[in-house]
Amino acid sequence: MRRKATAPPVDETWGEGRFEEDWLNAGFVTVPVVLVFDDKVTGGAKASYAALCWHIWRAGKVPPQSELAEELGGGVRTIKRHLAELEAAGYIERVQHGLGRPNDYIIKSLRDRGPKMALPEGHSRPVKGATKGTSIKGNKDLKSHIQQQPTSAVAPDEVGTHQDLVPRLRALGVAKATALKMLGDADPAVVYRWVCYVEHRLEGGWVPRETPAAWIVSAIQSGDWTIPEWFKTPEEQVQEAVTSQRQAASDRRRQETAEREESGAAEAQRQAVEDRLGIGEDTREVWAQALVLLRERDQGTVALSSAFLLPLQKGVATIATPIPFFRRVIADHGDNVRVALEEVTGQSIERIEVRQVTAERIVAEVQSGGESMKGA
Numbered sequence: 001m002r003r004k005a006t007a008p009p010v011d012e013t014w015g016e017g018r019f020e021e022d023w024l025n026a027g028f029v030t031v032p033v034v035l036v037f038d039d040k041v042t043g044g045a046k047a048s049y050a051a052l053c054w055h056i057w058r059a060g061k062v063p064p065q066s067e068l069a070e071e072l073g074g075g076v077r078t079i080k081r082h083l084a085e086l087e088a089a090g091y092i093e094r095v096q097h098g099l100g101r102p103n104d105y106i107i108k109s110l111r112d113r114g115p116k117m118a119l120p121e122g123h124s125r126p127v128k129g130a131t132k133g134t135s136i137k138g139n140k141d142l143k144s145h146i147q148q149q150p151t152s153a154v155a156p157d158e159v160g161t162h163q164d165l166v167p168r169l170r171a172l173g174v175a176k177a178t179a180l181k182m183l184g185d186a187d188p189a190v191v192y193r194w195v196c197y198v199e200h201r202l203e204g205g206w207v208p209r210e211t212p213a214a215w216i217v218s219a220i221q222s223g224d225w226t227i228p229e230w231f232k233t234p235e236e237q238v239q240e241a242v243t244s245q246r247q248a249a250s251d252r253r254r255q256e257t258a259e260r261e262e263s264g265a266a267e268a269q270r271q272a273v274e275d276r277l278g279i280g281e282d283t284r285e286v287w288a289q290a291l292v293l294l295r296e297r298d299q300g301t302v303a304l305s306s307a308f309l310l311p312l313q314k315g316v317a318t319i320a321t322p323i324p325f326f327r328r329v330i331a332d333h334g335d336n337v338r339v340a341l342e343e344v345t346g347q348s349i350e351r352i353e354v355r356q357v358t359a360e361r362i363v364a365e366v367q368s369g370g371e372s373m374k375g376a
Contacts, residue, residue, distance in 0.1 A: 029054045034110050040238050041089055047072055048082040049091060052105055062105050081245060088237040112171065112199065168195045173213030186220055194220055196233045274308060277320065277357070283311050290340040299336045303329040308357075309341075315350035317341050320357045330354045 029050040051072060055062045069079040086092045095104040165188060169179035183191055198216050208215040219225040232240060274284060287309035294300040303326035310318040319330050334352040341349050
């Protein structure tokens with residue numbers, strides 16, 4: 001049940017405050033500092049996370065991805081990529097209910113994550129309760145607390161350090177001495193994968209026969225236990241998402257290249273047919289403008305788009321098509337074609353003739369100087 005927000009008590013001695021812009025009363029979204037400083041998550045994904053939090057807080061529901069994309073000023077493909085990125089990084093969980101049905105979203109717990117804040121030189125935000133002039137940088141207790149916080153997203157080059165893994169093992173109930181011994185005897189990268197796997201199973205409701213500590217110690221020390229191939233650490237999930245995005249981008253580029261090549265080949269073929277039928281540039285332009293008018297009036301068809309307009313002769317417009325079935329379709333649209341041609345050319349078109357031409361007839365037309373087209 002969503003907790004209802006209550007207004008804080010107001011002291012009569014307080015001064016009045018207001019927003020200069022009324023629309024700011026719509027509210028604000030607070031994003032966890034863990035996510036803000038997570039350099040493995042893009043800014044777009046962080047904005048999508050904020051939008052999810054806002055909708056869940058306000059209504060307990062999340063709009064369709066198309067509406068989220070419109071709200072954030074992007075496309076549906078972009079919002080899908082951002083949501084997949086958040087899910088791969090462990091910030092959200094999507095529950096899918098099938099084609100055409102909206103997804104449910106769960107904002108995942110961040111209990112086991114400490115903020116990966118850089119604390120660069122010159123960062124001197126005052127700490128509540130510190131003496132004047134004291135900064136986070138100078139507060140040893142606070143710095144020590146931040147450094148000791150366990151993280152669930154350890155960079156590959158940091159996996160081998162005891163400082164990263166001992167707190168995670170301790171949180172599972174492993175004694176410090178046992179954790180240090182395991183890290184001394186086993187590959188820290190292997191220990192890290194087991195820690196991630198146990199945490200994943202526990203979050204899913206798994207209950208080991210013994211304690212989690214006993215289970216993970218047995219798993220690591222035995223050397224015979226294996227982690228399922230489907231399991232991915234947070235870093236592997238992010239890398240998998242990045243690889244998938246790159247593959248999708250590569251596939252999209254190949255498809256676009258293939259479409260351009262196919263379109264170019266089709267255009268070259270049409271140009272050759274027009275040349276063989278004696279269709280000049282003026283006639284091509286007239287037909288192109290007529291097709292535009294027909295499409296604007298919802299009178300265009302594939303039959304017309306694939307057909308050819310032969311040079312106009314004494315008020316007669318001849319439409320040639322290489323597909324037998326399209327001959328009747330074009331004839332049925334003859335009046336529409338005649339009106340469009342009259343508007344484009346400014347001439348009176350008395351009638352429309354439809355002829356079928358094949359590749360063989362086109363070749364014959366070229367060889368006979370036009371005689372074979374007569375009576376077609």
